[in-house]
Amino acid sequence: MIEVKGLAAYNSITGLAPYSFKRNLPLSNEVLIDILYCGICHADIHQAENNYGNTVYPFVPGHEIVGRVKAIGNDVTKFKNGDLVGVGYFLGSCGHCPNCLNHEEQYCENGITPTQNGRLPGGETTKGGYSDSIVVNEDFIVSIPKNLDTARVAPLLCAGITTYSVLKYNLVKPGHRIGILGLGGLGHMAVKFAVSFGAEVTVLSSTSEKEKDAKDLGVHYFINTSDKDEVKRLIGSFDFIVDTVSAKHDINLYLRLLKKDGTLVLLGVPVDNPILGVGLLTSLRKKITGSFVGSIEDTQQMLNYCATKGITADVELISPDYINIAYKRMIESDVRYRFVIDMKKL
Ligand SMILES: [Zn+2]
Ligand SMILES: [Zn+2]
Incomplete structure (x- = not known):
């Protein structure tokens, strides 16, 4: 097991607070990512406040994740240690339905596994990117082009x-x-x-x-x-x-x-x-x-497109202890245009 530090909502009303938990070591086709930055999406706030009625607490939000590969499973072929990578809204899908086979995993007929508040096959709840590391199957990870400002890339993974x-x-x-x-x-x-x-x-x-x-x-x-x-x-x-x-x-x-x-x-x-x-x-x-997010293939294509055009998000970089103020400001539409958390400051 890996010891992980993060931020979690413990209930729907008291905001987010520090939270320590464990993640499994990477399986043969999984990658351990050391998280650098995570964007804050409105869905994070909705789920923290249980606005969809299905939040499992403690809830660790975060699905606009940028980090570096720290370790890989034995069968991983797409990434190596030190690679700059990203993870978006989901980290799993069935892999065999028509939409998955057509590289449109976001519309998986058997349901995607969201990166936050999702259910793993074993029944465990997924914990997202407001944390210092995450373990993800290599098929649900994208490469981040080197020429873009890394913090400003994070919101590209969802917005x-x-x-x-x-x-x-x-x-x-x-x-x-x-x-x-x-x-x-x-x-x-x-x-x-x-x-x-x-x-x-x-x-x-x-x-x-x-x-x-x-x-x-x-x-x-x-x-x-x-x-x-x-x-x-x-x-x-x-x-x-x-x-x-x-x-x-x-x-x-x-x-x-x-x-x-x-x-x-x-x-x-x-x-x-x-x-x-x-x-x-x-x-x-x-x-x-x-429309709902995008496929892994399209996410990679979008990132490559952003690299050639110099496109990134306009962000306000914050430290983790600013999280509850950031949520309040987002609810008041007071951000240009995305908050990104500097996870190294956890
Ligand atoms: Zn989002
Ligand atoms: Zn599927």
């Missing part, structure tokens, strides 16, 4: 791949007009990728103070969604709208902003399901779709 795969599978290309709804951790990565794909990018946000930030990220237009006249002028404008907002909001407003055949992609999962104006879809053959 990055989630937005990259949406643009890839919707075949976004130069000339497309894209609206990005919400400018948080996901939204700012969606902006960076959409701009790099050559699309014309508009940020739709209810916070007018974000206009300068949006322009700094390279967006072409900024629309304040609380200005109803400004929004009306955009009816029928967009090929795609990427909706990153998980708070309750009117999706029909954004369906109106799509062109004929336009697509609204939902990434946030609101607790209350939205009310849908079906006529908005049928009248102009519009589509609504969703």
Whole structure:
């Protein structure tokens, strides 16, 4: 067994605190990773607060993990000691269903094993990356390109791949007009990728103070969604709208902003399901779709793409003892755009 130091929520209300636990030594096809950085995703906060009703405590969050290989099992072929590697939202899937065989493990028909609060075949709960080490099967690990700032890479493992795969599978290309709804951790990565794909990018946000930030990220237009006249002028404008907002909001407003055949992609999962104006879809053959993180293959492709384009997340690097303040600030949308924990300071 390996002694591990980490941070855990012991219940849904008192926040996170230091936690020591044990991990198994790597099996023949597993890799022991010394964790350097871990990003903080909104899902971490939802699970720490048991908002989905399935959190097992003590809960160790963290699925935007960057670290170095410390030891490998006998049959590992893809990695060697010292390699810079990453782990994202899941660290296992069945491997034999049609989606796994098609390299879309995130949609495994038998269910993925999430990196945090997941169930291992033996019934044990997975403990995530707010810790100093983790053991993962080599098939669920990606290589981190050397030329990128390592701390800024961590959020690419969830926020990055989630937005990259949406643009890839919707075949976004130069000339497309894209609206990005919400400018948080996901939204700012969606902006960076959409701009790099050559699309014309508009940020739709209810916070007018974000206009300068949006322009700094390279967006072409900024629309304040609380200005109803400004929004009306955009009816029928967009090929795609990427909706990153998980708070309750009117999706029909954004369906109106799509062109004929336009697509609204939902990434946030609101607790209350939205009310849908079906006529908005049928009248102009519009589509609504969703998307969930990305495959291991696409994650590696995304990281390689980021290395050639110099794309990383904008982050605020924090030490572990800042965690509860960081959570509070995230709930208040007070972060540009992702907190990353420096795990060496544990
Ligand atoms: Zn996430
Ligand atoms: Zn499967």
